Amino acid sequence: MAKEKGKDKKITWAEVKRQKFLLLWSAVFVVYGAIFYYIPLGGWIMAFQNYKPAKGFLGSDFVGMDKFKFLFADNTFLQVIRNTFAMGILNLVTTFVMAILFAILLNEMKSMGGKKVVQTISYLPHFLSWIIVTGILHDALSGTGIVNELLMKFGLIKQNINFFAKPGYFWPIVAFANVWKETGWNAIIYLAAITAIDPSLYEAAAIDGAGRWAKIRHITLPGIRPTIMILLLINIGNVLNAGFEVQYLLGNGLVQSVSQTIDIYILKWGISQFDYSIGTAAGIFKSAVSIALVIIANYVAKKTGEDKLF
DSSP states (O other): OHHHHHHHHHHHHHHHHHTHHHHHHHHHHHHHHIIIIIGGGGGGGGGGEEOOTTTHHHHSEEOTTHHHHHHHHOHHHHHHHHHHHHHHHHHHHHHHHHHHHHHHHHHHOOOHHHHHHHHHHHHGGGGSOHHHHHHHHHHHHSTTSHHHHHHHHTTSOSSOOOGGGOHHHHHHHHHHHHHHHHHHHHHHHHHHHHHTSOHHHHHHHHHTTOOHHHHIIIIIHHHHHHHHHHHHHHHHTTTTOOOSHHHHHHOOGGGHHHHOOHHHHHIIIIIISOOHHHHHHHHHHHHHHHHHHHHHHHHHHHHTTOOOOO
């Protein structure tokens, strides 16, 4: 047994030496993650202090959970939570479903040249900044924009609609902006999963008389199901990352009740009003809820026999 253990140890060290460059680069990323992701978590102590920059962490007074009590007693913060959850869920559903549908439709295209053109065009919005995207939306949805002109031309409306003055339109506009910008990019991983499906399955289905819809339903969707479940679990944790740029840039005083997210709230209190403790407490709440959502979703997936993260 001693010899076998020594032999295993020797093999292990030989493997380490063989993979030394890979391990070295891995160590670089581990150090990078520790410096920029974990060490800054020490700043969370501000949420339990009446933090003053001039006094620092050690000189600021501890106030316990007072900042969290203030948050949940603030009707504005409760409204912000509602907005963030609503837009986060709406964005998750629309972008997730549209990416899958787009990948399947793209895979069904017979012309390789046309497929490449559509793919390229669909990727382009992802590389545009939100400043450009929101500018396009402002122009398209303005009183004299193309949307109002088309609606007037087809007789669907009698007078121009001010889309950015009515709260009821804001969430659908944000969802549409995310779908338009990210669908092509999000579809890449589903296209990769589809290409990994054994082509012989489609050939066998065709011999049995299966049409396109039957192939999609019984081969394509089950084939990419593990990918769908893993990405769904990951994205559920990002529900509270409903966005900052698009809401901040498209929002105004008329739609403020539905446009503010937790990130905007943190900016308002943590930066604009120099209350770093409130901003940190709101950030901790957001992180805690995101972690809880991932754990719950993973537990449900485990109990239902689906693919899970851990």
